[in-house]
Amino acid sequence: MRPEKGHLTPAKITAVSGLSEAEAIDGAKKGDARSFEALYDLHKRRVYSLCLRMTGNVAEAEDLTQEAFLQLYRKVATFRGESAFSTWLHRLSVNVVLMHLRKKSLPEVSLEQTLDPEPDEGPKRQFGTADLSLKGAIDRLNLERAIASLSPGYRTIFVLHDVEGYEHNEIAEMMGCSIGNSKSQLHKARLKLREILRLDGAGKSPRH
């Protein structure tokens, strides 16, 4: 998984709460409220952004963020430092979201089926044309909107791989699918995004 981005560094946390991340983790293990709050301040953006992108819904993302930090509180004593704390918390958060998505899907449908909303479609012939290139035409808001409009299965795979940096073997383990399935779903997700972004007008202007 790639290093985290867009969050408070340990140096900033020291300035805000007087605690380094390591001190906050030790304190949280002992039940210190201030330490736990420091950990929340440090990691809330990344956890919330993950939940929001994977669900596409603010209310769900808030509920899942709350649940992720409650899980952190219950399990922080088990953190042994074998991986970075951020990695451990991120994995925990992903599992919280996946559990939620599984509960939402129909019980008689397998996870692999929910991942692939278009199982009957074989590889389509896709085309790219120079005058409709997306290069330089995608901004953050367009992309975020496009991701939010993906079906849950495609959105999950895309967020985990392309946004959060998990490898296919990690995704396969988390989602209980095969590596081949993870790769196939990611490819379909990217193709879907391309379709959405082109329709959105991101690529309508002629490029030279």
Added chain:
Amino acid sequence: MNCTELQNALPDCVDGAGAAEAEGHLKSCVACAGLLADLKEIAGQARLLAASDEPGQHVWARIAESLELEGLGRAQALTPRRSLWWGAGQNRWAVPVWAGAVAALLLLAFGVSTLRQAPATPSGVAVVHPAALVDDDDMKFLAAVEQRAPSKGAARYKAHLEAVNASIRDAKRSVEQDPRNELARERLIQAYDQKSALYEMAMARSMQ
């Protein structure tokens, strides 16, 4: 390699593998080259998506409330009991035992003086100042604190009192709606405990 074969190899090509094999076809096929460029642009932009979304403050309030109900027992065993909601450190509010007794006597004195002096309201309860969410007893207590120790932050205690009184009001409503709700009763007890601790702290600080 033809277009169909290239399309089958696209997932690997986007992630950098198999590019050499596809290179020959890509040089001669504008459509496939454009498609690959689009997919790489999408994957590339996804990597830049920062964890920029921040959860609302109410998310932390909900987490703190849940943690108090869930973890307060554990926190009490290790540190002096203080509300997560106040976010204070372990020893910041060390209060002499006698200050608690003084605070209780003051509360009693205010209660007696209120009964003797203040005209009874139609409902027979202390007047609540709607804008401030503090009642007459609270105001008299704050006035005493301010008198003992001007510029010791009576305004800050007032703000905390407003907040804890709001918690008491909300918890009371929940209990009234469902008297058998254990969680609501527990919340009410904790809210009153918080108020008592706030009185103790204000008294102790004003006597320093």
